Amino acid sequence: MKMMDFKDKAGIVTGAASGIGAAIARELVAQGGRVVIADFDEEAARALSNELGAEHTAVFRLDVSDPVANEALVAFALGTFDRLDFAVNNAGIGAPSMKLADIPLDSWSRVIDVDLNSVFYAMKYQIPAMVERGGGAIVNMASILGAVGWAGSAAYVTSKHALLGMTKVAALDYADAGLRINAVGPGFVSTPALEKTMTSSEIASLAGKHALNRLARPEEIAMVTSFLLSERASFVTGTYYPVDGGYLAI
Known part of the structure; x- marks a missing residue:
């Protein structure tokens, strides 16, 4: 039987309609939590909400790059569940591979935003x-690329490195207020988005870069994320947790 770490608690997961975000939402609901499923894809978010149950979830269409929308999301969570105990800032995008000087300015800005x-x-x-x-x-959902480089991905790598610094500073700023803030760094994860954009041979090559010789499952990222949100991690803050199948050890 699972521990009900999130019974009577409520929070937000962004980018929650698919992939890692959906796995996190499922795990938190399974442990008794209530979750605002925030995603730009409202149709997919509602499908997940229907799966998990309206009594445990709410849906908010979110453009994460809009500060006004982020403020409205928090207000929505408070108005819906009357509390905000946790948040997972998971939404993100990639970009076509290209050398730094070839990146269009609008593409750079979009990834950073x-x-x-x-x-x-x-x-x-x-x-x-x-x-x-x-x-x-x-x-905050980072990446193993918050710790190392990856040729052709300057904007993404820059954003994830900076995200780790921001997470550490936020953790220090609010430790005395009872707030714990951490980052998770997935290795490459088997998601529908990845499978649509890569061939089977490319996926096999990517898997081989991990010591476990496979890609992560979204559920494996969700387990570590839920641990960090739970009281079981009560002495953990300002950290970066790679969940990378040994990628950084090679």
Whole structure:
């Protein structure tokens, strides 16, 4: 039987309609939590909400790069569940591979807005709501590319490196307010988006870069994320948890 770590608790997961975000939402609901499924794809978000149950979930259509929308999301969560105990800032995008000097300015700005600035906007409004209640927990979804480089991905790698720094500073700023803030760094994960954009041979090559010789399952990222949000991680803050199948050890 699963521990009900999130019984009577409620929070937000962004990018929750598919992939890692959906796995996190499922895990949190399975452990008794209530979750706002926030995603740009409202149709997919509603499908997940129907799967998990309207009594456990709510849906919010979110453009994470819009600060006003992030403020409205927190207000929606408070209005729906009357509390905000946790948040997972998971939404993100990639970009076509190209050398740094070849990146169009609008492409650079878009990746930085979605993968970095959005997390600042999210925490700017999540943190006061949690502090007012006496604390909470936030997990920011980084990547193993927050620790190493990857040729052709300057904007993405930059955003994830900066995200780790922002997470550490936020954790220090609000530790005395009862707020814990951490980052998770997945290795490459088997998701529908990845499978649509890569051939089977490319996926096999990517899997071989991990010591376990496979890609992660979204559920494996969700397990670590839920741990960091739970009271079982009560002495964990300001950290970066790679969940990478040994990628960084090679």
